[in-house]
Amino acid sequence: MIKAEFETKHPHNTNWIRMEYGEYEEPSELIEELKNAGWKQGYKLPPKSEVIFDNNGNRVGFAKTKYNEVTYSKVGSGIFGMWTPAEKKANMLEARKILKNHGIKKVPVIKLSLQDLL
Numbered sequence: 705m706i707k708a709e710f711e712t713k714h715p716h717n718t719n720w721i722r723m724e725y726g727e728y729e730e731p732s733e734l735i736e737e738l739k740n741a742g743w744k745q746g747y748k749l750p751p752k753s754e755v756i757f758d759n760n761g762n763r764v765g766f767a768k769t770k771y772n773e774v775t776y777s778k779v780g781s782g783i784f785g786m787w788t789p790a791e792k793k794a795n796m797l798e799a800r801k802i803l804k805n806h807g808i809k810k811v812p813v814i815k816l817s818l819q820d821l822l
Contacts, residue, residue, distance in 0.1 A: 706731055708803055710796070710813040711775075713821060718787045719813065720746060720777035721799060727751040727770040734806040738776050741798055746775035 705726065710719040721743065725731055739745075751770035758764050778795055780787035787795060803811055 705729075706734070706806070706808055708808050708811050710799070710811060711816055712813065713816045714818070716815055717782070717789075717792060718777075718780055718785070719792070719796065719799075720775050721803075721811075722773065722775050724771050724773050727772060730772070731806060734802070734808075735776075737802050737805070738799070741778075741802060743776040743778045743799070746777050748772065748774040 706729075707724040709722055711722050712719045721738070723731075735745075749772065751772055754767040754771065755763055756765045756767055778787075779785040780791045780795075782788050782791075800811060803809075
């Protein structure tokens with residue numbers, strides 16, 4: 705199963721895609737389509753296990769299945785590679801279409817704060 709979301713940081717002009725998928729389930733066709741549309745891979749974390757918590761919020765172990773976390777971004781023509789408003793509209797429509805073609809619908813946009821980034 706693939707989990708995807710758009711993330712953005714202040715001033716929230718440019719988004720990137722953060723995806724999670726199973727350790728041995730890399731969505732190669734989706735990744736190839738994103739690359740062909742100009743999206744570049746950012747970081748890719750090594751496979752990790754999800755932490756399991758009990759009802760009281762105490763860590764009780766790790767899930768047996770592992771997942772990968774990877775980001776993709778696209779450079780804009782604005783200062784420091786930010787997107788212009790027109791690029792934002794076009795890039796988000798394009799990315800949503802690609803994700804939808806691979807069965808990923810209703811992708812949320814997460815506006816990260818400074819606290820999230822620390």
